[in-house]
Amino acid sequence: MTKVLVSDPIDQAGIDILTQVAQVDQKVGLSPDQLKNIIGEYDGLMIRSGTQVTSDVISEAKKLRIIGRAGVGVDNVDVPTATRKGVLVVNSPGGNTIAAAEHALAMMLALSRNIPQANGSMFAGGWDRKKYVGNELYKKTLGVVGLGKIGSHVAKVANAMGMEVIGFDPFVSNERAQQMQVRLSDIEELFKESDYVTLHLPRTPETENLVDIDLLRKMKPTARLVNCARGGIINENDLANALAENVIQGAAIDVYAKEPLAENSPLRAVKKGLVLTPHLGASTVEAQQNVAIDVAEQIRDVLLGLPARSAVNIPGLSAEIMDSLKPHLKLAETLGLLVSQISGGQIQKLEVRLQGEFAQHPSQPLVIATLKGLLTSALGDKINYVNASLEAKGRGIDVVEIKDELCPEFARGSLQLDSFSDKGGHSVSGTVFGDGDLGITSIDEYPINFVPSRHMLFTRHRDMPGIIGQIGSLLGKYNVNIASMQVGRRIVRGEAVMVLSIDDPIPSELLGSILSMQGINEAHSVTL
Ligand SMILES: NC(=O)C1=CN([C@@H]2O[C@H](COP(=O)(O)OP(=O)(O)OC[C@H]3O[C@@H](n4cnc5c(N)ncnc54)[C@H](O)[C@@H]3O)[C@@H](O)[C@H]2O)C=CC1
Numbered sequence: 001m002t003k004v005l006v007s008d009p010i011d012q013a014g015i016d017i018l019t020q021v022a023q024v025d026q027k028v029g030l031s032p033d034q035l036k037n038i039i040g041e042y043d044g045l046m047i048r049s050g051t052q053v054t055s056d057v058i059s060e061a062k063k064l065r066i067i068g069r070a071g072v073g074v075d076n077v078d079v080p081t082a083t084r085k086g087v088l089v090v091n092s093p094g095g096n097t098i099a100a101a102e103h104a105l106a107m108m109l110a111l112s113r114n115i116p117q118a119n120g121s122m123f124a125g126g127w128d129r130k131k132y133v134g135n136e137l138y139k140k141t142l143g144v145v146g147l148g149k150i151g152s153h154v155a156k157v158a159n160a161m162g163m164e165v166i167g168f169d170p171f172v173s174n175e176r177a178q179q180m181q182v183r184l185s186d187i188e189e190l191f192k193e194s195d196y197v198t199l200h201l202p203r204t205p206e207t208e209n210l211v212d213i214d215l216l217r218k219m220k221p222t223a224r225l226v227n228c229a230r231g232g233i234i235n236e237n238d239l240a241n242a243l244a245e246n247v248i249q250g251a252a253i254d255v256y257a258k259e260p261l262a263e264n265s266p267l268r269a270v271k272k273g274l275v276l277t278p279h280l281g282a283s284t285v286e287a288q289q290n291v292a293i294d295v296a297e298q299i300r301d302v303l304l305g306l307p308a309r310s311a312v313n314i315p316g317l318s319a320e321i322m323d324s325l326k327p328h329l330k331l332a333e334t335l336g337l338l339v340s341q342i343s344g345g346q347i348q349k350l351e352v353r354l355q356g357e358f359a360q361h362p363s364q365p366l367v368i369a370t371l372k373g374l375l376t377s378a379l380g381d382k383i384n385y386v387n388a389s390l391e392a393k394g395r396g397i398d399v400v401e402i403k404d405e406l407c408p409e410f411a412r413g414s415l416q417l418d419s420f421s422d423k424g425g426h427s428v429s430g431t432v433f434g435d436g437d438l439g440i441t442s443i444d445e446y447p448i449n450f451v452p453s454r455h456m457l458f459t460r461h462r463d464m465p466g467i468i469g470q471i472g473s474l475l476g477k478y479n480v481n482i483a484s485m486q487v488g489r490r491i492v493r494g495e496a497v498m499v500l501s502i503d504d505p506i507p508s509e510l511l512g513s514i515l516s517m518q519g520i521n522e523a524h525s526v527t528l
C-alpha cells in the first residue's frame with residue numbers, strides 16, 4: 001500500500017489529489033523524534049515550513065521517494081541528504097507569490113499608517129488621532145533586495161503606487177531591471193537611499209545575518225524595514241537594538257531565525273515601531289489551494305512513475321523536458337547500462353558525445369540519464385535521476401560532455417559513450433528512429449545495427465570461420481534461445497564484434513565456456 005504522510009496543515013484540495021493514489025495520514029505537530037520513528041512507513045511526505053526534514057529523518061526513511069514542499073522555501077529540508085538518498089524534493093515555486101508579495105505590501109502600509117497600534121488603542125477604548133499620524137508611500141524610495149518572483153511583483157505594485165524602486169539582486173541583469181522599472185544599486189547604497197527596504201531573497205550561508213547593525217546604521221533614521229522572506233537574514237538582536245536606539249523608525253517581520261518565535265525573543269520585548277506576524281506570508285485561501293494542488297499533483301505523478309514539474313534536486317529535468325525527450329533519455333540510459341556491462345573494469349572517465357540532433361537538446365538530462373544507466377548494475381534501484389550525478393562524482397567518474405552539431409551518418413543524430421577504465425576503453429553509440437524506436441549503431445567503433453533487447457550476449461572475437469557456429473551450439477546446449485544476431489567488422493579476418501539477442505540470461509558457466517573458446521577475446525552477458 002502506497003502511503004503519504006502530511007505533517008503540516010495542507011488545503012483539502014491537495015489531500016483529495018493524494019488520496020487518488022495513496023493512503024494519506026495527516027499528522028500535524030510531530031516532534032522530530034516522532035517523525036523519525038514513523039517516516040520508514042511512507043513513500044511520500046508533504047510539508048510546509050513547520051516540519052524540519054533533517055538528515056536524521058531522511059536517514060530513517062526506508063522507501064521515501066518524494067518530499068513535497070507546499071510552498072517555495074526548502075530550507076527546512078536537508079536537500080543534499082535527500083539527493084544522496086535518491087529522494088526527490090519538489091516545491092511550488094509560483095503558487096504563493098502574490099500572497100507573499102501582498103503581505104509585504106500590507107506590512108509596509110501597516111507600518112506607515114500605524115494600523116496595528118491604532119487598532120490596539122481603539123480596542124482599549126482610545127481615540128488617539130494625533131499619536132498615529134503616518135507617512136505616505138507615494139514618492140518614497142523603496143529598496144527591494146531580491147528581484148525574483150515575489151520581489152518583482154512588489155516592485156510592480158510599488159511603481160504603480162508612485163514609489164521610486166531601486167533593487168539589489170546579483171543575478172538580475174540591467175535589462176531585466178529596466179523592464180521592471182527598477183534601478184539597480186549595490187546593497188549599501190540601497191540601504192542608505194531607501195525610505196523602505198523589503199527583503200525577498202532566500203536564506204543561504206551567504207545571506208545569513210546579511211542585515212546586521214552595520215547595515216542598519218546605514219539606513220535613514222526615518223526608514224522602515226520589512227522581512228517576509230526568511231528568518232536569519234536579519235540579525236534579530238541587532239534589529240531589536242536598532243529599534244530601541246532609534247537607528248531606524250520601524251520594522252515589520254513575518255519570518256524568524258527559529259520558528260515559532262521564542263517567547264523570550266528580544267523582538268517580543270521591542271516597545272515601539274515593530275509589527276510582527278507569525279509567518280503569514282503564504283497564508284491566503286488562494287495561495288494555500290494553489291500550492292496544495294501543485295505539490296499534491298507532483299507527489300501523485302511521481303508515485304505513479306511520472307516526472308515532476310518543479311523538482312528542486314534534479315537540475316534541468318522538468319516534466320516537459322522528460323516528456324519531449326522520452327526516447328532520447330531511454331537511449332541514454334540504455335547505452336549507459338550497456339557500456340557498464342561490457343567495460344569489465346572500474347570506469348574512471350566517461351565521454352558523452354551528442355551529435356547532430358542530440359546536440360540541439362539540453363545536454364544535462366541526457367548526461368544524467370546516461371549516468372543512471374551506467375550505475376544501475378552497481379546500485380540497482382538505489383540509483384535514480386536525483387542522485388545519479390552525485391553518485392558518479394562520489395565514485396570519481398570524470399564525466400566529459402562533447403557536442404558535435406554535425407552528424408553525417410544519421411539524419412536524427414546520435415549519442416555516443418566512450419568509457420575509460422583500468423581495463424581499457426569501450427565505445428557504444430545509438431540513435432532514435434522517427435517512430436521513437438532505439439537503435440544501437442556501433443560498438444567499439446564497429447558499425448552494427450540492432451534493436452536493444454532485455455538479454456544479450458556481446459563478444460569480441462577473431463573473424464574466422466566456425467566461431468559463430470560454436471557459440472550457437474554452446475547456447476543450444478544450455479537451452480538458451482537466440483532471437484537475433486548482428487556482426488560487425490572493419491577488416492576481413494581481423495577482429496569482429498557480435499551481439500546476440502537472447503530470450504534468457506546467460507548462465508555464468510556458459511559465459512565461462514564461451515570465454516575459454518579459441519579466438520574469443522571478450523564475452524559479456526548484458527541485461528537491460
Ligand atoms: N513569508 C512567507 O510565507 C513566504 C516567504 N517566501 C520566501 O520569499 C523568498 C523569495 O521567494 P521567491 O521570490 O519566490 O524566490 P525567487 O527564487 O523567485 O527569488 C529570489 C531572488 O533572490 C535573489 N537572490 C539570491 N541571493 C541573493 C543575494 N545574496 N542578494 C540579493 N538577491 C539574492 C535571486 O537572484 C532571486 O532573484 C524566499 O526566501 C521564499 O522562501 C516565499 C513565499 C512565502
Ligand SMILES: O=C(O)C(=O)COP(=O)(O)O
Nearest residue numbers: 048049050071072073282
Ligand atoms: O513558501 C514559503 O517559502 C513560505 O515561507 C510559506 O511557508 P508556509 O507554507 O506558510 O509554512
